[in-house]
Every structure is written in structure tokens, then in C-alpha cells.
């Protein structure tokens with residue numbers, strides 16, 4: 001039941017990524033389900049073989065075999081029944097408690113100093129991501145190895161935002177903010193999708209997700225600016241500004257050099 005911590009470089013704390021947490025829940029359920037299945041099916045097969053027709057099993061049970069319409073008296077005073085009920089109860093209640101406590105971690109991950117926060121807005125039929133500097137982009141850019149908080153809402157109807165590979169998913173509801181997070185282990189490209197049937201374009205309501213390494217994320221982020229709508233347009237504007245500043249300074253230097 002313990003949650004082993006995975007220290008992540010630059011994460012400012014120990015965080016487990018959701019894919020790992022959900023993977024653990026999956027394997028525990030699969031393992032226990034398989035074990036219970038093997039016991040139940042094995043016991044059934046054992047008994048159907050043991051009591052097969054014409055088998056040479058003990059005839060003691062023939063003596064007190066119940067007649068048709070008569071309730072069997074059972075043997076062992078219901079011990080078997082009590083045992084199977086208790087084992088089932090322990091397994092089921094244990095699973096419920098363990099799963100909930102594990103999911104609480106997803107609800108409330110440990111604090112990290114350098115988590116970043118991105119606003120996500122859904123609309124028929126696409127997503128817009130807004131960064132702390134006001135940059136808006138149709139592509140979700142995020143760094144690897146850093147906890148990313150998503151504040152998700154909608155401009156029109158109910159949507160549901162999710163990135164399947166990163167095991168993150170939450171409602172996008174107009175007038176309401178849903179908060180969720182993810183943590184990507186490594187750089188890569190994924191696709192965010194809408195999980196709530198929201199109209200005729202629902203199936204193409206996707207958005208590219210680009211996970212950068214920290215350096216290239218910083219580069220991308222530095223290329224954006226507060227008033228921008230498109231990262232491409234912004235990069236161009238920054239370039240022009242630099243170009244405009246460059247010659248002025250040179251001219252000034254040349255002028256200063258000429259005058260003496």
C-alpha cells in the first residue's frame with residue numbers, strides 16, 4: 001500500500017507520474033483477478049472431475065444425498081461458506097481501500113516549486129492553451145520531468161479533455177474550472193482528445209501535445225510573448241524587433257566612432 005517515491009531531476013520534490021500509478025492499479029487488479037479466477041476455475045474443474053458420473057469416489061455422500069426438492073444440509077456447519085465469504089470480503093474491501101488511497105495521490109500530488117500552470121479552453125471543435133505569460137497556442141507545449149497543472153474549462157458546451165498516453169483526463173465545462181495534472185517522463189509527441197460527445201466535429205477535436213526537454217521548452221517559451229495569439233507569429237515579431245534594434249545600435253556606434 002506504500003507509495004514508493006521516485007525522485008525526479010528538477011521536479012523540486014518526489015513525484016510519481018500518473019501513468020505509473022494507474023499502471024500499478026491495473027497490474028494489481030489483473031493479478032488478483034487472475035489468482036481468484038485460477039482458484040475458482042481450478043476448484044470447479046477439480047470437483048467436476050472428482051464427482052464425474054461413474055467415478056469411484058467415496059460413497060459416503062450417497063447416503064445423505066438430498067432428494068429432489070429437499071434443501072441440502074451441508075457439511076462442516078457452514079465453515080466453507082463462512083471462509084469463502086470472509087476471503088472475498090477481505091479481498092474486495094482491501095482493494096477498495098488501497099485503490100482509493102492510491103487515487104488520492106492523483107487528486108492531490110505533492111507540492112513542487114517549479115510546477116507550471118496552463119489554462120485549457122475547449123470549444124467546438126478544438127483546444128486553446130494559455131501560458132502564464134499570456135501566450136495562446138493550439139498546441140500544448142510542456143517540459144518533461146516537470147509537474148504540469150491544467151486548468152480546464154469550455155467556451156460553449158460540455159467537453160472532456162484528456163491525453164491518453166499521459167493518463168490525464170478531466171471535464172471541460174463552461175463557467176467551471178476543472179483542475180488536473182500530468183508529468184511526462186521524457187520528450188515526445190502525443191495527442192490530446194475530447195472525451196465527451198460534443199457535436200458533429202467531436203471526433204476531430206484533437207490537439208497536438210509536444211513534450212520538450214527543459215532546455216528546448218525554455219527556448220520555445222522565450223520565443224513567445226504576452227500579447228501573442230500564435231507562437232509562429234510571435235517568433236517572427238521578436239525577430240523583427242531584434243533586427244530593428246541591431247542596426248540602430250550599429251549606426252550609433254559608427255556615428256560615435258566617426259565624430260572624434
Ligand SMILES: [Cu+2]
Nearest residue numbers: 159194198205
Ligand atoms: Cu468536445
